[in-house]
Structure formats: C-alpha cells, structure tokens
Amino acid sequence: MLLSNFDYGLDAVSRRLSRRWLDLDATSVLVILIRLVGRDVVQRAGDVVEECFDRLDEYHGYEVLVKGLMSVLAEVVEAIAADRDAQAPLQTGDAADKSHPRSMQGFLEWFTHRNDSNPSLDPDEDVGPVPQEAWGSPQQEEADATAPDPIETPPSTPTELLVQQIISRSLYFLTHDSRLIRARILTLLASAATVLPAALILPSIHHAWPFVLNRLADPEPFVVSAAATLIENLAIHFGDFMYGRIWDDVWPRFLYILRKLEMADSSNALSRRGPGAVGTESAYTHSHRLYRSLLRTMTAAIQGVQVKDDAVWDVIVAHRRFLHSEAHEELQSCARELYVRIGKKNEDAVWFALTATQDPLGGWTHLHEPQWNVTLNTELVLQNLRNT
8 A cells, every 4th residue: 555655655744844844753754665665755755855955954953853854865865776786786896907917928928929020911912802092981970970979978867866966965964963973974975876976976075085084083983884884885886086095095094993993902801812812702892893894895995996005015914813713703704805805916915924924934024923823714815816
C-alpha cells in the first residue's frame, strides 16, 4: 500500500515541514519513507529538500532540528548512491600501474634490437592503392563540423543537480558544534562522491577541504573515521584531484594520528598485552575502528592516486606493526591488502622493508623489529605479489 501510494505520504509529511506546521517527528517519518521506497520518492523530493533547507536557514541554532533535517538530506543522497551502485558497479583501476609496468620484457626486446637496421623497401614492391587527392571530402568535413564534441561534458541530470544542491548548502555545517552533525555531513559528502561527476562535486570539495582536514584533528574518533571515509571515496573516484592532497595534506596527519594512537594504547586497559602487541582486543573500540579507517583509506589512496615514492616508503614503514601476528585479525587483513597494493607499484620496496623487519639487512638495522612476528603475513603478501 505504501509503495503504491508513496506520493500521498510524501505530500502529507512535507506539510509537516512547513513553517506553520513544523513537526520534528516528520523528519523521522520522511527518513523511513525514503529508505523504504528508494529512488522513486527521491525523484519527487525536490520540494521537500527545499523545505528542509528553508527550515535549516531559520532554525540552524536548534541542534535537535538540524539533526533531523540533515538525516533526511543524507538519506536522499544515500538512496541515490545505492541506486547508482546497483545500476553500474564501480570499476576502478590502479592509477600508477601504467607508469610502473611490472615487466621489462618490452624494454629488453627494444634494447637488444635498437641498432638493427630496418630492411630497405623494394622499389618494385606493390604497396597497393594510394590516395590521388587530399584526404577527406566536403561532405565529410561538414559532418565533422556538426558532430558533437567528444570531450564536452554531458548535461547534468535532475538527480545530480539535486545532490549538488544538497552538498553545496550543507558544507557550512562541517564546523557545527554537534559532533553528530559534523559526522553526518562527512558521511553525506562521502556518499555524494560516488554519485556526482567531477565537474559538480570537486568545486565543493575544494572549497571545503580546509574544514575536512580540520576534522582529522577532531576530538571525536568517529568524526575522524567519517573524514577518512570521505577521503577514501575521493581517492578512489578522483585520484588525479587528490594526488597533492593525499601526500601533502592527508598522510602527514595520518602519521601523527598513528603515533598518537600508539601512545594512547600503551595506557589503555583494553590494549593487547605481550611483546610488540598492537591495538586492542576488541574490534569495537575507538582506536581499532580508527586504525581500520586509516588502513582502508591509505589502501584506496595507493590504488587510485599516483604514488609518491618518498611518502610511500613512509607508509610501508609506518604500517608494519599491523602485520604482527598478535594484532587483531581484521587489522592484519587490512594491512595485507595495503601492502599488496603497494607491492603492485613497488614490489622491491615492500620486499626490502618486510624482510628487513624480520632480519637485519646490511646497515639497515634500524628497520629490524624483533618484537613483531611478521613472518607469516610477509609470506602471504609476497606470495600474492608473485601470483599477480
């Protein structure tokens, strides 16, 4: 019944969002309605979104109301993102694979025959018909002139314009006093990154980038995790745009967070005990979730962003402890995936760092960490690289 007549429900709820009949419960009902019906209700939600923004402009100082309205807007974006994922699965490729070929066979073949002289052509050889006049014809030139530009940006759909409007008017709440609202906005932006093309979302991300970086220093760990998830999605979908931002802005902050968490774990009652222990026993602690977010974000950055050799070496060295057999299994799995991704770009660096962690190599004794048992995970990583 609801799915067949959702337009009546949408109209009834939208009336409760007007200034005259503003009802906080209407936001919760609208969230459930969008979640149940999905994209069909989103296509008719333009007026409701306008009502939400009008109420946000008028009552932005009321935290409870802002939370409800932002939940509605976030649910709209998530419904669009879920529908987009169902229609066209994400296809990503390693940004740096083309610039770092794994095989030198082509170069070796060229080097071997570089001085070979080309066989001279037989002047009597029949090379087939040749053109007797300039290429092209007036008709062909006219057709080429009227053909659409292949690099011209296609017009935006109404759904894309709706999402762009939502994110552009939500950026101001990244600095809201409520930690839940800050996290909600970051989650909204992360969902929008999977929906919008670069021309529609990147101007907003560029404008909000200083505030996103500030959220990496947020006192609430779940807000930091939400910011890391946003950066992960941006790295996957807009690698070229994120190149300088990842290595110059994000990675130094991630390194600081890793060191800060390491110091905090030393005094945490839930931390693992034993030589070289890493992280906590539970997978539900703030530090574990933050470790997981950082590992996944750096994996996405290695996959989607052109690598920077000096920074990648720091990434390799900083995350070795998560390969320790006493670390949580989920963190070990995330770390293995990270090192496999790095190994596809620079297998020698991964081999050297992980091998030197187990046994000193020459003068590189500073890499040796006898308290970490990384032998099994090192073998798994190197075996995976050999099989690819």
